[in-house]
Structures are given as structure tokens and as C-alpha cells.
Amino acid sequence: MSDVMIELSGLGKSFGDLEVLRGIDQQVERGEVVCVIGPSGSGKSTLLRCVNLLEEPSAGKVVVDGNELTDPDNDLDGSRRHIGMVFQQFNLFSHLSVLDNLTVAQRKVLGRGKEEAVRIAGENLERVGLSDKADAMPAQLSGGQQQRAGIARALAMNPKVMLFDEPTSALDPELVGDVLGVMRQLADEGMTMLVVTHEMQFAREVADRVLFMDGGGIVEQGKPADVIGNPKEERTRSFLARVL
Ligand code: ADP
Numbered sequence: 610m611s612d613v614m615i616e617l618s619g620l621g622k623s624f625g626d627l628e629v630l631r632g633i634d635q636q637v638e639r640g641e642v643v644c645v646i647g648p649s650g651s652g653k654s655t656l657l658r659c660v661n662l663l664e665e666p667s668a669g670k671v672v673v674d675g676n677e678l679t680d681p682d683n684d685l686d687g688s689r690r691h692i693g694m695v696f697q698q699f700n701l702f703s704h705l706s707v708l709d710n711l712t713v714a715q716r717k718v719l720g721r722g723k724e725e726a727v728r729i730a731g732e733n734l735e736r737v738g739l740s741d742k743a744d745a746m747p748a749q750l751s752g753g754q755q756q757r758a759g760i761a762r763a764l765a766m767n768p769k770v771m772l773f774d775e776p777t778s779a780l781d782p783e784l785v786g787d788v789l790g791v792m793r794q795l796a797d798e799g800m801t802m803l804v805v806t807h808e809m810q811f812a813r814e815v816a817d818r819v820l821f822m823d824g825g826g827i828v829e830q831g832k833p834a835d836v837i838g839n840p841k842e843e844r845t846r847s848f849l850a851r852v853l
């Protein structure tokens with residue numbers, strides 16, 4: 610088994626004439642936590658969306674756990690099952706209870722029986738501190754609780770990789786900590802994570818590696834203490850001066 614979980618080579622993405630990703634080469638190791646920082650419009654979300662082919666790359670290869678998702682013969686639905694994604698906007702199904710939100714894909718996509726799906730949902734609600742909310746409707750939850758339910762829903766699918774796109778950006782400040790706490794716990798458990806975030810403290814404490822993106826490329830990368838604490842590149846410095 611290779612130690613590389615995500616491998617991007619020559620990854621490019623254009624929307625018409627607009628080149629949004631310019632030949633990204635990256636390897637994320639099994640169990641590694643990589644935080645992606647950078648200004649708005651630099652291509653962070655597009656990069657993440659290319660990892661599970663929510664966005665189809667214009668060039669290059671995406672390999673996750675040995676499966677090349679960009680191979681036209683790849684079973685894309687099969688490969689995507691192993692990649693959990695959490696967005697800024699909590700995208701729970703509003704007409705389903707929290708429990709049903711956690712069981713529907715397990716049953717439809719993984720073919721689990723009801724009893725097993727409910728058991729696994731319960732385990733994952735407990736993991737994110739929402740055991741008492743199984744029967745609630747999403748609208749009855751705070752934003753932070755909805756986001757934790759979204760994380761639990763992704764975890765119930767037993768992902769090999771979790772992608773987070775600014776998971777706390779839409780939250781009231783007092784709710785951010787609980788969500789970051791759940792993510793920190795996941796990192797401690799050894800989950801491979803690619804996290805786009807503006808939470809520099811989280812990146813400093815939890816990331817194994819930080820990527821600074823600008824203009825569709827990775828301008829600087831390394832340990833958080835270096836990239837955030839002592840950046841080499843002028844573009845990184847001026848970005849950090851604006852957000853810190
Ligand atoms: P970030 O997440 O770093 O803010 P994005 O990846 O969302 O950046 O966007 C990078 C660039 O790609 C921006 O200029 C954005 O307008 C453009 N872009 C993103 N998605 C699309 C799309 N579906 N069609 C056209 N342009 C897009």
C-alpha cells in the first residue's frame with residue numbers, strides 16, 4: 610500500500626479563457642493534514658473540487674488511493690464514495706431529519722441495510738457531539754450543529770479522505786470552535802484531510818503542511834511555522850498581513 614493518498618500531477622483547470630489552476634503538482638500522504646490558504650479567487654475551491662472531479666480538470670491527473678479519477682475508464686461514482694466533502698454552506702437535506710440525512714446515502718450508495726445505517730449514523734453523531742439531535746430537523750439546529758451533522762454524514766460513508774472548503778466561514782464566531790474541534794479530533798484519529806481555511810490558528814496547530822495559493826498556483830508550501838510564521842515569499846507575507 611502506497612503512502613500517497615492524493616496525487617495531483619500537472620493539474621490544470623480553465624473556464625473558457627480563464628486559467629484558474631496552472632499545472633499543480635502535489636502529493637498528500639496517508640494521514641496527512643494539509644491546509645490551503647490564499648486570497649479569494651486564487652483557485653482554492655477549484656483545486657478541492659478537482660480532487661473529487663466535481664470540476665473536471667482541463668489537464669493533468671488526479672489519483673486518490675491508487676485510483677486515477679481522471680482516467681475515462683475509472684468508475685467515478687465508486688471512487689467518489691471514498692472522498693468526503695464539507696462545504697461552507699451546510700448542505701443538509703432540509704426536509705429530512707438529521708438521522709435520515711446520515712442514513713440516506715449509506716443505504717442508496719453503499720447498499721447498507723436500515724439497521725446498520727442507523728447504527729453507523731449514531732456512532733458518527735456521537736463522534737461530533739450530536740447524539741441528542743438525531744430526530745431534529747436541520748432548521749432546528751444552529752449553524753455549527755448543522756455543519757457538524759454534515760461532517761458526520763460524510764464520515765458515515767467511511768471516507769479515506771476528507772475535503773473541507775472553508776467549513777467555518779459561514780458560522781457565527783462563537784460556533785466556529787466546536788466545528789474546528791471536531792476537525793482537530795479527526796486529524797488526531799489519522800484522517801487524511803485537505804482543508805481550505807482562513808483559520809490561521811487552526812492551520813498552525815493542526816496542519817502538517819500549509820499551501821499558500823495565489824493566481825492558480827502554489828506559491829509557497831511547508832510547515833505551518835514556516836509558511837505562516839516565517840513566510841519567504843512577498844505574496845505570502847502581504848496576504849498574511851491582511852488576514853492575521
Ligand atoms: P477561491 O476558492 O480561492 O476563492 P475559486 O476556485 O472559487 O477561488 O475561483 C478561482 C477563479 O475561478 C475565480 O476567478 C472564479 O471566478 C473562477 N471560477 C470558479 N468557478 C468558475 C466557474 N464555474 N465558471 C467560471 N469561472 C469560475
Ligand code: MG
Binds near residue numbers: 653654655
Ligand atoms: Mg473558495
